[in-house]
Amino acid sequence: MLTSPQLSALQAIIPAERIHCDADSLDRYGQDWTRYTRPQAAAVVFPLSIEEVQAVVRWANAQGVAIVPSGGRTGLSGGAVAAQGEVVLSFERMNRIDQFDPLARTVRCQAGVVTAALQAFAQEQGLLYPVDFASSGSSQIGGNIATNAGGIRVVRYGMTRDWIAGLTVVTGSGELLQCNLGLNKNNSGYDFRHLFIGSEGTLGLVVEATVRLCDPAPPSAVLLLAVPQLPDIMAVFHAFRSRLTLQAFEFFSDQALTHVLAARQAQPPLAERQPFYVLLECELPPSADDAPVLQAFEHCLEQGWVVDGVLAQSQQQARALWRLREGISAAITPRTPYKNDIAVVISRLPDFVSWLQALLARDYPDFEVLWYGHIGDGNLHINVLKPESWELEEFRHACEAVNKQVFALVAEFAGSMSAEHGVGLLKRDYLGVTRSAADIALMRGVKAVFDPNNIMNPGKLLRRAG
Numbered sequence: 001m002l003t004s005p006q007l008s009a010l011q012a013i014i015p016a017e018r019i020h021c022d023a024d025s026l027d028r029y030g031q032d033w034t035r036y037t038r039p040q041a042a043a044v045v046f047p048l049s050i051e052e053v054q055a056v057v058r059w060a061n062a063q064g065v066a067i068v069p070s071g072g073r074t075g076l077s078g079g080a081v082a083a084q085g086e087v088v089l090s091f092e093r094m095n096r097i098d099q100f101d102p103l104a105r106t107v108r109c110q111a112g113v114v115t116a117a118l119q120a121f122a123q124e125q126g127l128l129y130p131v132d133f134a135s136s137g138s139s140q141i142g143g144n145i146a147t148n149a150g151g152i153r154v155v156r157y158g159m160t161r162d163w164i165a166g167l168t169v170v171t172g173s174g175e176l177l178q179c180n181l182g183l184n185k186n187n188s189g190y191d192f193r194h195l196f197i198g199s200e201g202t203l204g205l206v207v208e209a210t211v212r213l214c215d216p217a218p219p220s221a222v223l224l225l226a227v228p229q230l231p232d233i234m235a236v237f238h239a240f241r242s243r244l245t246l247q248a249f250e251f252f253s254d255q256a257l258t259h260v261l262a263a264r265q266a267q268p269p270l271a272e273r274q275p276f277y278v279l280l281e282c283e284l285p286p287s288a289d290d291a292p293v294l295q296a297f298e299h300c301l302e303q304g305w306v307v308d309g310v311l312a313q314s315q316q317q318a319r320a321l322w323r324l325r326e327g328i329s330a331a332i333t334p335r336t337p338y339k340n341d342i343a344v345v346i347s348r349l350p351d352f353v354s355w356l357q358a359l360l361a362r363d364y365p366d367f368e369v370l371w372y373g374h375i376g377d378g379n380l381h382i383n384v385l386k387p388e389s390w391e392l393e394e395f396r397h398a399c400e401a402v403n404k405q406v407f408a409l410v411a412e413f414a415g416s417m418s419a420e421h422g423v424g425l426l427k428r429d430y431l432g433v434t435r436s437a438a439d440i441a442l443m444r445g446v447k448a449v450f451d452p453n454n455i456m457n458p459g460k461l462l463r464r465a466g
Contacts, residue, residue, distance in 0.1 A: 001085070002042050006063045010045070010087075013055040018046040018093075029088045032073040032080040035336055036396055037425055041068070041082035046093050050168065050176065050207050056089060057205070057455075058174040066455045069201040071143025072114065074135035076339055077424030079147065079200045079460050086458075089205065091142050097121050105213045106165050106182055111142025111206050118211065127213040130157035134326040142206045148198035150420035152248045152326075155376035157214075159420075161197045166210035169196050172203060172451025182210035195446065200422050201457040203450040219284045220247055221293045222318035225300070225309040226274035227251075230357065230371070231350040232305040236278055237376055239305070240296045244282040249376025251278050256328045256370045256383075263331035269324060270308050276371070278306075279325045281318075328372050336392065337370070337383040338399040342410050343419030346378040352413045353380075359409060363402045379419040382406075407433040423461045431462070 002010070002021075010019060020026075021043050030039025042065070047053045060067050068082040070090040082088050091112035099108035105127060109118055115129075115136040122129040131144065133151030143149075145167070149160045157163075166182035169192070179193035180186055196203055227233055233251050240246060254273050261268060284290060293311065300306040312318035344352045360369050364384060373381035386395045407417050407430050417433040431440060443462060447454070458464060 002065070002087070006065065007043070009063065010043070010056070010059055013059060014045055014047065014052060018048075020044040020046075026088075029070050029073070029090055030068075030082040032075040032078065033333075034076060034078045034081065034424075034426060036338075036392065037078050037081045037083045039082055040085055041088045042085045044070075044088045044090055046090050048093055050170065053089070053094075053170050053205055053207050054174050054176060056087075057170055057172070060087065060455050061172075061174065061453050064453075064455075066458050067205075068457055069142070069146065069205050071111065071140035071146070072135065072138040073143075074139045075143065075147060075424065076341070076421040077418065078426045079422050079424030079457070080143070081425055083425070084459065091140060091207075094207065095140075099210075100125065101182075104165075104182065104184075106210050107213060108182075108208060108210050109141050110208055111140065111145075113141045115139045115141060115144060122213045123216075125213070126216065128216045129163070129211065129213055130217070131160050131163055134329060141209055141211070145197050145206050145209055146199060146201050147422040148420075150374065150377070150379070152250060152374060154374055154379075154420075155249050156245070156247045161194065163212045164193060164197060164209055165212050167193045167196055167206055168208035169203075170205045170207055172447075172453065172456040177204075180210075195450075198422075200424060200461045202447055202461050204456060217247060217283065218286075219288050220281050221284055221290055222279070222281045222312040222321050223293070223297065223309055224269055224321050224324070225278040225280070225297070225306045226270055226272070227276045227278055227306055228274055229305075230276050230353050233276065233278055233375055234346065234349050235303065235305045236300050237346075239300050239303075240280060240282060241376075243292050243296045246376060247281040247283060248374075249278065249280045250325045250373070251276060251375045252325055252328060252372035253277075253370055255368065256332075256372045257324060259331040259370070260324055260327045264323070264327060269310060269321065272308060274307060277324075279321060280376075325372070328370070332370065332383060332385060335368075335385040336395070337385050338396065339384075339421065340382040340403070340406060341373075341419050341421040342380055342382070342406070342415055342417060343378045344410070344413045344415035346376070348413055348415075349375070349378060352409070352415070355409055356380075356382075356406070359405055360402075363405060367398075374420075378415075403430065410434075425460060428459070428461060428463055 029044040030041035066086040094110040095112040167179040368385040370383040
């Protein structure tokens with residue numbers, strides 16, 4: 001809780017009606033999609049301008065109060081959880097889109113702009129903002145940048161980092177930085193923009209971004225393929241990518257499909273169920289002829305990698321197929337899944353998957369384990385569902401015990417312990433799997449420069465010193 005003097009000083013810079021201290025607000029804004037840490041926020045503040053953000057940061061430094069930035073709170077690593085009496089700074093009212101430059105194909109957004117709103121704006125200009133994921137209707141650009149969000153089209157368009165031409169940032173000491181100014185070419189020394197992208201709010205607060213747009217995607221084909229063996233998925237990937245330009249290449253297990261179908265009260269998309277499915281989207285040639293798509297499919301059938309499939313015949317059918325993949329997370333949320341989000345170089349995926357399957361079968365024999373993810377860019381999502389009879393802490397402890405073996409395998413394959421969800425609270429203690437001791441020491445040094453009083457999302461990404 002804030003003391004009366006602290007609250008009075010805050011109300012001197014932010015009107016009282018934009019400072020919420022009620023229990024519902026503290027609970028709602030004090031957590032993200034993870035449910036493994038109970039929120040304990042002191043207050044929620046809703047700034048309207050960069051100047052107000054700076055004023056709150058200076059107040060926090062003077063009062064010794066920590067800040068947790070809040071966007072759409074769709075994160076899955078606890079990065080937006082306020083669990084130690086922090087003040088949550090919500091950007092949802094800083095949601096303006098302006099300064100569209102049709103020649104440069106850039107647009108300036110405030111941090112609270114919802115991803116889908118930016119996508120819609122780009123479409124109105126005859127352009128595309130290609131970063132996309134299931135939470136695009138609620139996630140915000142500032143949060144996407146802070147976590148370097150990826151999603152379903154990384155195989156074609158890359159991560160959020162690849163689409164940020166400039167940033168306006170308030171550092172942990174309250175200074176305002178203009179990073180890169182929206183330029184295409186700028187070799188004037190250190191590019192601080194890339195320090196803040198993926199920093200999870202630990203260095204400062206992204207308040208505005210200049211975002212790049214591109215040509216709309218050409219006509220595409222959407223297919224759902226049934227695959228008996230998980231390692232064969234990469235053979236399917238190679239077969240299609242060698243013939244066509246992939247927009248997306250996703251996979252999910254039959255167990256994951258079962259949960260989606262139950263949640264949606266829908267029928268299976270194929271006549272016979274198989275252990276795994278690939279959902280892919282590929283660009284059609286200028287003639288919009290789907291013959292190359294069918295040739296790739298037939299080749300996979302001949303090789304035995306695929307045993308069935310369906311090609312969407314309309315936009316409506318394509319959306320229905322995509323909902324099978326994008327609906328997984330929402331369908332399993334009631335089961336409080338423990339999530340591992342890992343990645344390896346795609347050429348090593350078959351061997352990695354073989355070892356990982358054996359490990360999970362041995363160490364998770366009593367749990368339901370769902371596989372899905374953006375396998376075209378080497379990213380696997382492993383979701384362990386909590387049995388209804390288990391207490392949350394008991395379940396988390398059991399999952400973390402298995403993490404030692406999972407992450408040892410990730411380290412052996414020189415992979416990442418967090419492919420796209422970030423580190424936050426849940427994966428912080430495993431940072432050493434992917435980053436060396438020298439890396440982590442330098443990261444601490446960088447944080448000390450930008451956030452000398454350690455008020456910016458402390459305890460996330462990096463363990464507190466001492």
